[in-house]
Amino acid sequence: MSIARRIADDQPTHFAFSAENKQKIKVILAKYPKSHKSSAVLPLLDLAQRQHDNWLPTKAIEEVAKICEMPEMRVFEVASFYTMFNLRPVGKYFIQACGTTPCWLRGSDAVMQCIKDKLNITSGETSACGNFTLLEVECLGACVNAPMVQINDDYYEDLDYNSMAKLINQLQQGETPQSGSMAGRQGSEPASGATSLKQGDSDAS
């Protein structure tokens, strides 16, 4: 069962887009007809979230509602519908771990267990150090390299217990791990190496 999505208790009293983001908003709004500003709600919410430590306070929702000329409730519905929007503060590393069938069959439970062992958090929780937040999500569309997690904007695939532990270690030391397949696969070829299209410029190991 996924967590109940509730807004943060401690809300900032003010939110305003930065000057740089205001420019971006102009570009985004220009893509849609003037009478349909509400079309820009998703990119604007994303922009607000990126500006605000990866979560959306209600003031940001109200600001977006104002810009998009939508009732606040409509924007809040959107923000609460998508798991990509965080309505309460999250750690510096926001881990979205896929638990949908392909990932689960390929061992997502072990990945979750690793996170639990290393950080002592389960879905919806933030680690004691405040740097890591875990959310179990549905399919993120990288099933060929299951199991996988998304950390902030990057995908880390072909995980198992050890590679997940390594990933966490690197993050804890402030490094930025190389995204992609942890098993070193290129593209989506079979784990045992390419079986077709072998000729050409493939430099797969």
Next chain:
Amino acid sequence: MIKLTIDDIEVEVEDGATILQACETAGKEIPRFCYHEKLSIAGNCRMCLVEMERAPKPIASCAMPAGEGMVIKTDSNMVQKAREGVMEFMLINHPLDCPICDQGGECDLQDQAMGYGTAESRYLEPKRAVENKAMGPLISTIMTRCIHCTRCVRFATEVAGVPELGAIGRGEDMEITTYLEQALASELSGNVVDLCPVGALTSRPYAYQARSWELTHTPSIDVMDGLGCHIRVDSRGNQVMRVLPRHNDDINEEWISDKTRHAIDGLLAQRLDRPYLRGRDGRLAAASWDEAFTAIKKAIKKAKADEIGALTGDLADAEAIFALGQLLDKIGTPHRDCRQDGAVIGSATGTGGKGAGGYLFNSGINGVDVADAILLIGTNPRSEAPVLNARIRQNWLNNGVRVFRLGGAGDLTYPLVELGDDARVLEQWCDGGLNKGSAVVNALKSAARPMVILGQGALNRPDSMGILHAVGRLAEQVDLVKEDWNGFNVLHSTAGVVGGLMLGFLPQKGGFATPDMVRALEHGRLKVLYNLGADEVDLSRRHSDSFIIYQGSHGDRGAGCADVVLPAAAWPEKDATYVNTEGRVQRANRATFPPGEAREDWAIIRALSAVLGKKLGFDDLGGLRQAMISAVPEFDEMDKPRSLKPKKLGRKQAISNAPLQTHIKNFYMTCPISRASVTMAECVKAFVYENAGEDAGEDAG
């Protein structure tokens, strides 16, 4: 027209009709939760599944347009099985708390589970639970019962025009709530309780008060505003338990305002249940009917006929006004008025009532649906007639009608072209001045069905004759009254006044109107005033020699400064006739009996007339109505809106620059009943003062 076959019955429906509507045309009942005639189509409950020939799976009939030659089956095995499946899913998370649910007995889910539910559940996992939401003093929420039909969300967004309700989260976590759990700030919020097909949203004042099968249903007419909404009064024993709307497409569709619905607890408080007489010590003391009548007889005998006047209030029924008018005729006084706010309409038309032109909502309430330009003058329809305001909003949503506003402030739930609040611009428009004015004049002129709506706020001013005159000129210039369209409208906000105007309860030759009567009472020119429920008039500065008879249902302002108080039945306690703002004559029916010694208004007047030796010529309600009909034949035609051509409106008079505004400052308290209501007081606290949410949210969670 489209022809299709439904269960071997061939039906013809209009283009754009849905299969569900076609099924209803064929007389087939389709179960539904999310679909509602007056709301947009959501198609999310899936209960209305039917079988269509050559379609691989059942289709949702509410969302599927009917097509030529379709063959639909509504009672096949496939349909039954499909609906059983839907019902099983619906019941997975629905609690089995029908015995303690207020919706029990009138619940769509309960009813339809009888037809499509299985005897036992196959679901063994834990059911979900949802926190209750705070939605204000009128709506009680038990959100675990919610089946996510989104009717309430669509109502708030489309009809009420307050898009504060929504569905947050997704999947199993989806919850219906207001934004940050604020109270639902709409005058129509109570309607979501009717719309809710389950017990998720129930009436908070009515919570755990009664079961639907214990209630006696009495069809009646609402008196809280001038629309005369069709309602059903549900009573148990001698108490009105609740008021629900009755369907009437020409007046209120399926909605009523929160005041109509919830002011009824005011019927239990502050009631006058016995006559009172002011003693030597200046205090009102309980008295018998005989004592009260004797005191009145003494006072009337002492005064000359010309020194006696009468006022009727906002809730006065036509029978009472007629009886009082007859009594005044017998006494021989010309001083009388049914417009306690001092409005000039009625007499302004020259003939003074009795079918005189122009004081009605002449386009008809359903005329609002087809109007193509609307000018509001000194009115706030949202507080004066919320249901009418919802119609204007519908017209804006459907046809984008342009609405202009002269005078008044506040959100009306649709865009307005603001024209300021200076009534003098009306004259300037007619003289061809002001650019802003020309926009409204041109819009009205080019409209096929233009509408001007005059509120009481424009008619109860000292310079109202001038305003009426200017509106009359404007009406001529923009061709407001056409052969098949009368766009001149007066919006009355009370149930009693139009009846009084139709009966001609207006100053006779040489008589005083309300403001003059109040002044004459202060100077001692008027010695006796018969106050039939006029509680909005300030009579506190009356002359010490004067004698005021108050007849009404509540110990409100009027009774406070009376010498004799006669207890009368309140609106649900009598069979009475009311005339709405369209001039539609409607009958309200008795649901309960008046408390204590209180009697019906006309009966009190009839009894008093005998004591005074001026016996009126009828002995029962039937006789009274006969006499009323022979005096004003319009009362014989029930439920028919009237349209009167405005003639010679007002007279030339300088218009002041006093701002035009609505006369209703507080929607929730406009009459003795609503002022006595605890629920209305809570609404005032939650919505009028701006601390909404905090107090309202006490029982949430």
